[in-house]
Amino acid sequence: MFNAVIDAPFGKVGIRLEGEAVREIVYLPESMQNVAPDTPLARQAVEQIERYFSEASATFELPLAPVGTAFQRRVWQAICKIPPGAVVTYGQLARQLGSVPRAVGQACGANYFPIVIPCHRVVSSSGIGGFAHHAEDGFFRNVKRWLLTHEGLPYA
Secondary structure (H helix, E strand, C coil), X not given: CCXXXXXXXXXXXXXXXXXXXXXXXXXECCCCCCECCCCHHHHHHHHHHHHHHHCCCCCCCCCECCCCXXXXXXXXXXXXXXXXCCCEEHHHHHHHHCCCHHHHHHHHHCCCCCCCCCHHXXXXXXXXXXXXXXXXXXXXXXXXXXXXXXXXXXXX
């Protein structure tokens, strides 16, 4: 199912490959069993994600599968320009793209490559906002909190 599953400070991260590209990165609960990287690309993805966990300013150079709609890809490209330690609101990003906040939020939630495409850096104008199509407190919102705090932005 996964080409690698690794420990993360908030649970686990699963990595799926498709050919010579990363197809998906998934946040998983602590109960998931680790899977050793089974290809050189899976090892490279693991190394880069683990580097991010120890150094929030780490960058990624991974081949990503061509997924998502044209609009989602535009949103994801804009998200990649948000530096570690900074956030923008859904509304700000929507204005920048000539769109609306809800559409930007849907594109964020559909992100196949969290961490690599740092959708956690997009927040609500009134707080942390949702994460991975989950608006309520729980596992995914806690992951977003950890990522933002890791980058020096405390969100309670």
